Amino acid sequence: MDTPSGLHGAHRRGEALAALGDRRLRTAIKSGVLRPLWTNVVVDGSRFLDPLTRGAAALLVAGDDAALSGPTAAWLHGCRAVEDAAVHITVRPGRTLKQRPGLVVHHRGMFSRDVVDVLGLRVLALDRVLSDLLCSVRAQDGLALADEALRNAGAEPEQLRSAIATQIGSRLDPRGTVRAALLLDLASPRSRSxxxxxxxxxxxxxxxxxxxxxxxxxxxxxxxxxxxxxxxxxxxxxxxxxxxxxxxxxxxxxxxxxxxxxxxxxxxxxxxxxxxxxxxxxxxxxxxxxxxxxxxx
The missing domain is CATH 3.40.960 (Endonuclease; Chain A)
Incomplete structure (x- = not known):
């Protein structure tokens, strides 16, 4: 069965309905060709666990004023030291978007300036992502992520370290910033795993x-x-x-x-x-x- 293309296999249910019609959409869902994920979103059944697909679906749920963040954004930037099956997304304070199974919602101010495009998805920039995670995840995991990010930076690890430090220093929420700065100083691009x-x-x-x-x-x-x-x-x-x-x-x-x-x-x-x-x-x-x-x- 032909299905709408969708971004990374994620579709608004209404768009899938318009493209397929009610009968074919119900048949696609019943057969597993399409699978409901969250309210009003369906995804290609063969890509149900694909982080790209789930990230695209989360953005369809959240709307334009949102960006993938946390471990999800780190994964999209190539930092895989910390695994989290849930999709993390950041929205501005006051948004009523609720968490649901497999979707973690963070409310943060002043994040839109740090949004970049990764494979067509709105994602927080790596320096912002690392500054957030160094303040919040377990210390050993934060160090592993920082090591991996610096290693992936190729010839410019110190430029990335400086950008992360700037983000830590400008955080509106000071909790965890002292530890984050310590972990960033300890991080090394020479670490291999x-x-x-x-x-x-x-x-x-x-x-x-x-x-x-x-x-x-x-x-x-x-x-x-x-x-x-x-x-x-x-x-x-x-x-x-x-x-x-x-x-x-x-x-x-x-x-x-x-x-x-x-x-x-x-x-x-x-x-x-x-x-x-x-x-x-x-x-x-x-x-x-x-x-x-x-x-x-």
Whole structure:
């Protein structure tokens, strides 16, 4: 059955009705070709879970004076460190748009100047999105998002960092801004995965000095032999995170790498996925390593 094109597969029910007629529309819904999502909105059944489709549907519900925001906007800007199945949308104060299952409504003033077009959708700009999320999500998730955004910025991460800092400083709501500024300072474009970001926050939050991210270990001729995930170079202490996807099938290579680092005078502590849920073992080993270097606090 031919259906209206719609933006990313989202349609106002009235427009679908005008294009198909009542009988064909009911048939399309009954067969799953089209599926109701929210009031007066239907979407292509094959794209029901597509974030683009759901974002377009949310904008159809909210009208012109709205923009996708929060984790939804971050996803559209290519920052996927924080997953949220709900669509987040921002409208001006006083709007009566209500939250409903799968749709989170934020009321914010002075956001229209920060709206950009992403794939035909009205979306808050990345610097505004990051300033909001750094103030509101869990600290480790905020750091992971900031790391990812700076990494994606290519040759201009510091320009993006400055823009985010400006947004934080100009927020009408000051709650969370002190922590947001701290996380932004800690963020690094050298971080390669959310797990590394979560781990780094856990160590800093436990009181350890801020580690270098993906620190290059070089030979006498300056050749880079390894990039150490987290490092305190002056103490020659390293934490290597063994994420499953990046390290499966590399166990022997990782073992030989650790042996070589130890020969070069490094203390190497390995972190695994389970440690992200409970840092106790890792923190004990890391404190022992710092004590072995004569560092106490």
């Amino acid at each position: 959310p797990a590394e970001s979560w781990l780094r926050w856990g160590l800093v939050d436990a009181g350890f000095p801020i580690p270098e991210v993906n620190w290059p270990v070089t030979g006498p001729d300056g050749t880079v032999h390894y990039l150490v995930d987290l490092a305190w170079p002056s103490l020659r202490i390293a934490v290597e995170h063994d994420g499953y996807a990046a390290h499966v099938g590399r166990e022997e290579a990782d073992r030989l790498r650790e042996i070589d680092l130890c020969k070069r005078g490094w203390i190497v502590i390995r972190s695994r996925a389970a440690d992200l849920g409970d840092l106790g073992r890792l923190l004990r080993e890391l404190r022992a390593a710092f004590a072995a270097r004569g560092y106490t606090w």
